[in-house]
Amino acid sequence: MSTTTPPLALPLSVIPADIRSAQDYAALAPHFMAPSHLAYISGGSGYGLSVAANVTAFEQWAIYPRLLRDVSHGHTRIRLAGDDYAHPFFLAPVAFHKLAHAGGEVETARAAQAIDTCMIASTQSACSLEDTAAAAGPQRWFQPYLLPQRAHTLDLLRRAEAAGYRAIVLTVDAPIQVANRRALAARFQLPSDVSAVNLRGYDTMPRFAGNGDGESRFFQGAMRGAPSWDDIRWVMSQTTLPVWVKGVLHPDDAVALRDAGVAGIAVSNHGGRSLDGAPSGLDVLPAIRAAVGADLPLMYDGGIQSGSDAFKALALGANAVAVGRLQLYALSVAGALGVAHMLKLLREELEICMAMAGCATISEINRGALLPQARRRD
Incomplete structure (x- = not known):
């Protein structure tokens, strides 16, 4: 299959009449996106166990309806890390938006500005972080990876500061890239006109020493360049922006990061694109909240497809939620409008959900709003 196979339909300039929920965009995306591109975006590492876990984790919780509650003063506003937001939805950092729409991240940024949403721009963007920032609203964050040379990571940080990003979201959970079997089966290759433009001119290939005599290409290879606690401290010392850390699943790691002074934590299994078989962030979210206490901001990232999903994540301890793949599905269907x-x-x-559950504000959503139920087995 050619990697340049055009989508079955061009992005629309109007909202399709059959879109009645946010999740409907996922069902329509295959009609607007090249099959190999869709396989790359929707797939995860290995057999996709963690991708599936992100979705099914929400099934173990039901929401209690509450009666006779006055919610006439209700709103979705939140205050997070000292800033005010109209709602708790963020756009998660997702690579290569041009696989879904020719306008790429700039098109997504236009939507974020229009709907008062904070976009977390990915290092692996098909549009530069500067162009993305120019199109986004004032609430914009940047997600860097640690590069082999600290001078190049520092340059990324300085560029993000100059472009007006308000926070750094450092991703640390993907030192090894595990094959996406769905993308391999679809023979996905990155098109020649799509690349990680933010990384041009930087060294992105770690140099591993060793004589190869009995050495592992993972233990003594890929993990030699994995992020360290020294790297976390170094990044925090090099920028005046608040530093969040993304990819946290264990309570002990969350506590150590809190004690190191990070501004917040993104509870995430990297959209199921890191360790296949890792738990859903939703499954570990309550334990992480209990471990770090009430004050450290937590963002949940993984499998959000509806407002009720967001409600459950907020009830289990998140202060905000980030939407990943769904933004690219909507982008493919109707661009920024979608x-x-x-x-x-x-x-x-x-x-x-809030109104029916008797919660007038985000701060009123808590664990008591949920009832555990058995996870469905198909």
């Missing part, structure tokens, strides 16, 4: 509409639907779906 992403903005998807975010509007998510917010309205959350408002419905």
Whole structure:
């Protein structure tokens, strides 16, 4: 299959009439995205166990309806790490938006600005971090990886500061890239006109020493360049921006990061694209919240497809949630208009859940709003 196979349909300039929920964009995306591109975006590492876990984790919780509650003063506003946001939905850092739409991250940023949403721009973007920032609203964060040479990581940080990003979201959970079997089966290759433009001119290939005599290409190879606690401290010392750490799943790691002084933590299994078989972030979120206490901001990232999903993550300890693949599905269908509409639907779906559960504000959502139930087995 050619990697340049055109989508079955061009992005629309109007919202399709059959879009009635945010999740409907996922069902329509195959009609607008090249099959190999869809396989790369929707797939995860290995057999996709963690991708599936991100979705099914929400099934173990039901939401209690509450009666006779006055929610006429209700709203979705939050205050996070000293800043005010109209709602708790963020756009998670996702690579190569041009696989979904020719406008790439700039098109997504336009939607974020239109709907008052904070976009977390990925290092592995097909549009530069500067162009993305120019199109985004004032609430914009940047997600860097640690590069082999600290001078190049520092240059990324300085560029992000100059472009007006408000926070750094350092991703530390993917030192080894495990094959995406769905993408391999679809013979995905990155198109020649799509690349990680933010990394041009940087050394991105770690140099591993060793004589190869009995050495592992993972233990003595890939993991030799993995992020360290010294790297975390170094990044925090090199920028005045708040530093969040993304990819946390164990309570002990969360406590250590809190004690190191990070601004917040993103509880995430990297969208199921790191260790296949890792738990869903939702499954570990309550334990992480209990471990770090009430004050450290937590963002949940993984499998958010509806307002009720967001409600459950907030009830289990998150202060905000980040939407990943769904933004690219909406982008493929209707560009910036689609992403903005998807975010509007998510917010309205959350408002419905809050109103029916008797929660007028985000701060009123807590564990008592949920009832555990057996996870469905198909």
